[in-house]
Amino acid sequence: MYAKSAALLLLLSALSPALASPVAVHANNGVSAPGPVNAVAARDVEVSDCYGCEDKTPVKKGNKKDKKPNNKLGLFKGKKITKENVRQCLHEQGIDNLDIFFVNLGLDISVDGFFAVVDIDVLADFLLALHTNLDGLLLKLNISLDVLLVHLQISIDDLLIKLNITSIDILLHQISAHRLIDILVDIKIDGLLKLLVHLDIHLDVLLTHLNLSLSELLVKLNIQITSIDVLIHLFGARSLEDLVAIIGVDGLLAIIFDPTIGLHIGVHDLLVKLNISLSQLLVKLDISLHDLLVRLDINLAELLVQLDINLGQLLVQLDITLGKLLIELDVKLHDLLVVLDIDLHGLLVALDIDLSVLLVQLDITLAALLVELDITLADLLVILKLDIHGLLVLLKVDIHGLLVALDIDLAALLVALNIDIHGLLVALNITLVDLLVVLQVDLHGLLVALDIDLAALLVALRIDLHALLVDLKLDLAGLLAVLKIDLHALLVSLNVDLAGLLVQLQITLGELLVNLHISLGELLVVLKVTLGELLVHLDVSLSALLVDLQLNLAGLLVALNINIGQLLVQLNISLSALLVELKLNLAGLLALLRINLGTLLVHLKLTLGGLSKELKIPVIKILVDLKITTVDAFLSNLNIRTVDDLLAVVELNLLGKILVSLKATLVLVLSKLNITVEALLGKLGGINIDTLYRKLECGCKPKALGLVNIKIGGIYVSANQGY
Secondary structure (H helix, E strand, C coil): CHHHHHHHHHHHHHHCHHHHCCCCEECCCCCEECCHHHHHHHCCCCCCCCCCCCCCCCCCCCCHHHHCCCCCCHHHCCCCECCCCHHHHHHHCCCCCHHHHHHHHCCCCCHHHHHHHECHHHHHHHHHHCCCCHHHHHHHHCCCHHHHHHHHCCCHHHHHHHCCCCCHHHHHHHCCHHHHHHHHHHHHHHHHHHHHHHHCCCHHHHHHHHCCCHHHHHHHCCCCCCCHHHHHHHCCCCCHHHHHHHHHHHHHHHHHHCCCCCCCCCHHHHHHHHCCCHHHHHHHHCCCHHHHHHHHCCCHHHHHHHHCCCHHHHHHHHCCCHHHHHHHHCCCHHHHHHHHCCCHHHHHHHHCCCHHHHHHHHCCCHHHHHHHHCCCHHHHHHHHCCCHHHHHHHHCCCHHHHHHHHCCCHHHHHHHHCCCHHHHHHHHCCCHHHHHHHHCCCHHHHHHHHCCCHHHHHHHHCCCHHHHHHHHCCCHHHHHHHHCCCHHHHHHHHCCCHHHHHHHHCCCHHHHHHHHCCCHHHHHHHHCCCHHHHHHHHCCCHHHHHHHHCCCHHHHHHHHCCCHHHHHHHHCCCHHHHHHHHCCCHHHHHHHHCCCHHHHHHHHCCCHHHHHHHHCCCHHHHHHHCCCCCHHHHHHHCCCCCHHHHHHHCCHHHHHHHHHHHCCCHHHHHHHCCCCHHHHHHHCCCCCHHHHHHHHCCCCCHHHHCCCCEEECCEEECCCCCC
C-alpha cells in the first residue's frame, strides 16, 4: 500500500510543478525519506546519466506517460546496480538510505525485488553507500540470514566474502551481536563452523565478542553434548587436536567443565576416554600445566583430586622433577606446600623421596631450602621427625658437610638446633675427638668456632679437664700446645688455682711438672708466684712438696736455681723453722746442701753470730756440732782467706771465745791470713792492742790470745789485762 502511495505521489509531482517541493515518503518500516529524491521526475530536464540504471531519452514537460514511475522496478526498470555503477546510480539519484531506495524501487519490499535490482557482488558497496549494514538489510527485508542464503543459493562464507567481511570486528559492524546470535541459530553448527573458518578464529573468540558462553550457545543451538566423540563429531573434527584447532583450548575446557552442557566429564574421565596421559593432553592442547590450571580456574591440589593421584604420580605422568614443576607453575616451594596443604614431610612422602633427593631435584642447598620455607634447622628436624644424626645420614654428609651446606659455623648450628656441644655429641653419638676430626679443627679451633673459653666448653660438655684430656688423648702439655696458652692462662681460663687443677687432673705437682716437661722453677715463673705462694695455693708444706716432687732440699734449690737464703725469703720462714720443717740440724743441712758453714752464711747473709741468734745455739756449740776444732778447719769451713773475710763473718766479741775453743791465738790465725796484729789494729780504725783485747771478750788472759810482746810501731807491747 505504501509503495502504491509513493508511486501516486511521484505521478502527481510530474503533473504539477507546484507539487515538486520536498515531500516525506514512508517506506514499509515507517522511516521517513526526503522528497527531493523523486523531484527530478517533475522537472523538464534530462535525468542524470546513471549508466546501466536507466535509459537516457530526454523527458519533456507535459509528457505524463514517460514521467510515470514503473510499478515493478521504478527508476531502475530493467536495470541492475553493479560494481561499476553503484555509486553513480545511488548518488546521482539522491538515494542515501534504504527507505528512499525501496520507495524508488516501486515494489513491495521483498528479497526477490531487491536482488532483481541489486547484484549480489555489489552488495558490500551498496550497503556502504546507503550507510547501512547487512543487519539493516535483513531487517528491512524482514528475513533471516538463513533464508537469504537459501534464496541466493550461497553459503555463509561465500556471503562473507562478497561482503568483504574478513574479521570478527568487520562482521559485528555488519551485523549486531544480538542479531548474529540469532543468525548462528539459523545457520546451525555447519554454518557456525564455516563462519569460524572464514574468520580464522576459534569459537571462544567469537563467544567473547558476543558476550555469550558456550553453554548458552549450545542451548540456543539445541545441542546436547554427551561424550567427547559427540563433541568432536559435532564440530566436524577428526581428532582432539582438530577440535582444539576449531574451538580453542578454552572452548574445549569450557565444554568439558561446564555442568550445563551435559558432557559431565572431568579431567580424569577425559584422559580415560581419550586413553591418553595428562602430559599427552597438554601436548594435544599445546598448553602448559600452568595454563591448564588457569583456564580451569583450579589449583594444583584440586587437579590432583580430580585425577585421583598424588603429587609424585603427577610428576611421573608429566615426566618432570619437582624443580621443573615449580618453574612450570611459577611458584615457590612454600607456595606449593600451602596449596597442597601439606608440610615438607608430607611432600617427601608424596614424592617417595628423601630430603637429599629433594635438594637435587630443586637444585638448591639446604640453607636455601630453609630460607625458602622460612624455617630453622630445628623446625626442619621437627617436620621431618628426625634428629641431627638422622639428618646427616639422610643427606649423606658429616657435621662439617652440614655446616658447609648451611653456610654457618658450629656456634650458629648449635643456636639453630637449640642445643649445646654436649647435646650435639650425644645426638651424633660421637666423641669430642670425632667432632674435631670431622670439623677438621683442633680444640683451639673449636673454642674459636664456638666463641667460648675452655671452662665454658667443659661446662657444656659436662666434664672436667681430666676427662677432656682423656677424650682428646692429650696430656696437659699437649692441651696447652693446642690451645696456644701457658699453664697460667689455663688456670685463668678455668678459673681454678693450681691445686684445683691438680685435683681435676688427678695428678700430683710432680706429675704435672713431668707432664709439662718443666721444672718447678719454670712452673713458678709461668704461674708468676713464689714457692711460698705455691705452697699456699697447694695448701701443702715444704716437706710434702719435696716428697711430692721426689726431691730433697738440695734438689729443690737446684730446681728453683736459688740458694738457701733465697728459699727462706720465698718461703718467708727462718732457718730454724726450715730445719724444724725438714727435721734437720745444721750439720745435716750443710751435708744435704753440700756446702760449708761459710757458704751458708753468705747465702743467709748472716755472720756467725747472726746464725747463732737465728738458731738460738751458741757459736761454740755450732762449731763443735760441725766438728770444727782447729784453726784450719775454722778458716776452711768459713771460707776465710783474708782478714776481711774473717771480720765479715765473725764478730770480734765472738772471735776471742772461738780462739779459746780452738786453743789458738789471734797471732796464729792472723799469720795464716798473712796479716800482722799491727795491720789488724789499722783495719779496725787504729785502735790499740788493749782495745782489741777488750773487744775480743775472750774472758781469758792476753797471753791466751798471743797478745803479748807484739811489735807495734817498732815497739813491743802487750795487752794489759787490767786496763
